[in-house]
Amino acid sequence: MASTKRSVPQAMTYEDSVHLWGRIWTASAIFMFLMVPLAISVRYQAFPPFQDVLKGLLGVAPVFWTVGIIEVLTYAPMLGTGGTYLAFVTGSLSTLKVPCALNAMEGAGAKAGTEEAEVISTIAIATSSLVTTLVIALGVFGIRFLQPVLENPGLKPAFDAIMPALMGALGLVYISKNWKLAIAPLLFMICLFLLMPSLSSSVGILVPVGAIIAYVAGRLMQRGRKD
Amino acid sequence: MNFSPNSPFMYVICGIVILFVIAQSIFFLVRALRQAKVLKMDQKMIRRTISASAIFTIAPALAILIGVISLSQFLGLPLPWLRLSVLGALTYELPAAQSAASAMNLHSTSELVTDPVTFSAISWVMTLGILSGIVVVLFGLRKIQKGVVSIQEKDSSKGTLLTDSLFLGMISAFSGLLFxxxxxxxxxxxxxxxxxxxxxxxxxxxxxxxxxxxxxxxxxxxxxxxxxxxxxxxxxxxxxxxx
Structure with missing residues (x-):
């Protein structure tokens, strides 16, 4: 009797399962996000003219669609698989999720791309998402009490300064670790923003430019060492 | 039907999506915690990661809350609550709302929107204008990760340089912004x-x-x-x- 060989399904690795579940959650999230404007339109019989939506989109989509694609390419290798799936659903990437994940990996001594970094980054981003949601929900339901405090003109400079306060500390950590590699992109960006301050609204697009400059400078240094 | 951006209906639909995002975060958190045990990672360090990430998040989350409050004068509370709890960021949501409003010939963002068609147009633009990243993640993340891994496997020094360059690209762009x-x-x-x-x-x-x-x-x-x-x-x- 001819023996029949059964192919034994291989156990899924952690990364494979993160991709599988990540895709399921992401596809469901896109569906849920689209359902909100659809539900508003159906409930109130308020379908806006297509050309008006298109006109509104033309004001933001060219920049933000580009930024969105660039963010995936630049942040995905830093955040790992689970962190990327979660961070792109929960948003506030450059001001919150990316620095939070970098801080957690740095504190745990985990290098981006390793299994440990994958786990740490996912834990940091998930925690950050839950805390953000909780803070905003508490604020929404306690808005009467919080609004006078949060909108106090005396505190405004502090909330306006989140990004500089974050970049000072984070910059010192990463630039001191790799200062030779940091010189070229840093000088380029300082000169660029001094000459064209209006670019500050599209800083996201400049992240890969900085990365390319650092990479080219790094390759030149590697070649210099070989010669 | 009477429309209000602060109607119970708006709270319910936005609340459902926010609950979905909370469920996703818990799902990924639990799986990562289990994997940490499989990899025999130091549990004290894992607990420190959770508490440090929570503390780190509070100040930026308060800044996001201020954004919710400022947008609520124009769009009511539920929609900004949803938009700033998921997907977007403050730097995107306000320009998107303004762009949609001006397409509907509404030029002031300091008064509450009371026209359902205008409100609906704003919600469509805010949703569609930021979807590119998440769509690329859905269809392209696996390929991007494979590309990075193959660079690292071919030449580890190139792979390390690529990761370091990405970190420094972000740091240098945002540091340059200070000037x-x-x-x-x-x-x-x-x-x-x-x-x-x-x-x-x-x-x-x-x-x-x-x-x-x-x-x-x-x-x-x-x-x-x-x-x-x-x-x-x-x-x-x-x-x-x-x-």
Whole structure:
């Protein structure tokens, strides 16, 4: 009797399962996000003219669609698989999720791309998402009490300064670790923003430019060492 | 049907999506915690990661809440609550709302929208205008990760350089941004001064970690320095004429 060989399904690795579940959650999230404007339109019989939506989109989509694609390419290798799936659903990437994940990996001594970094980054981003949601929900339901405090003109400079306060500390950590590699992109960006301050609204697009400059400078240094 | 941006219906649909995002975060958190046990990672360090990430998040989350409050004067509370709890960011949501409003011939964003068609158009634009990233993640993340891994496997020095360059690309772009306003005079130096305070604070934390052996500070140094920088921004803004 001819023996029949059964192919034994291989156990899924952690990364494979993160991709599988990540895709399921992401596809469901896109569906849920689209359902909100659809539900508003159906409930109130308020379908806006297509050309008006298109006109509104033309004001933001060219920049933000580009930024969105660039963010995936630049942040995905830093955040790992689970962190990327979660961070792109929960948003506030450059001001919150990316620095939070970098801080957690740095504190745990985990290098981006390793299994440990994958786990740490996912834990940091998930925690950050839950805390953000909780803070905003508490604020929404306690808005009467919080609004006078949060909108106090005396505190405004502090909330306006989140990004500089974050970049000072984070910059010192990463630039001191790799200062030779940091010189070229840093000088380029300082000169660029001094000459064209209006670019500050599209800083996201400049992240890969900085990365390319650092990479080219790094390759030149590697070649210099070989010669 | 009477329309109000603050109607119970709006709270319910936005609440459902927010609950979905909470469920996703818990799902990924639990799986990562289980994997940490499989990899035999130090559980104390995992607990420190959770508490440090939670502390780090509070100040930026309060800034997001201020964004929700400011947008609520125009769009009511539920929609900004949803938009800033998921997907987008403050830097995107306001321009998107403004762009949609002006397409509908509404030029003031200081009054509550009462027309359902205008409100619906704004919600469509805010949703569609930021979807590119998440769509690329859905269809392309696996390929991107494979590409990075193959570079690392072919030549590990190139792979390390690529990761370091991506980190420095982000740091240098956002650090360069600190210089954007300095040509406008003394108030333009405020972001730079705040960054310097935060940098000095991080330097001190580094010394305490290395010289005094305060290893516990490692995870909390960034949120602590960020809060110091933010606190310093209040007197600095007053001295440098930012208000």
């Amino acid at each position: 954007a306003d300095i040509r406008s005079g003394l108030p333009g130096f405020i972001p730079l001064a705040v960054a310097l305070v935060s940098m000095v604070c991080m330097g001190l934390c580094g010394l305490l970690i290395r010289k005094a052996g305060w290893q516990w500070l490692e995870q909390y140094a960034l949120p602590l320095c960020m809060l110091c920088g933010m606190a310093a921004a209040i007197p600095l803004t007053s001295w440098m004429g930012g208000v």
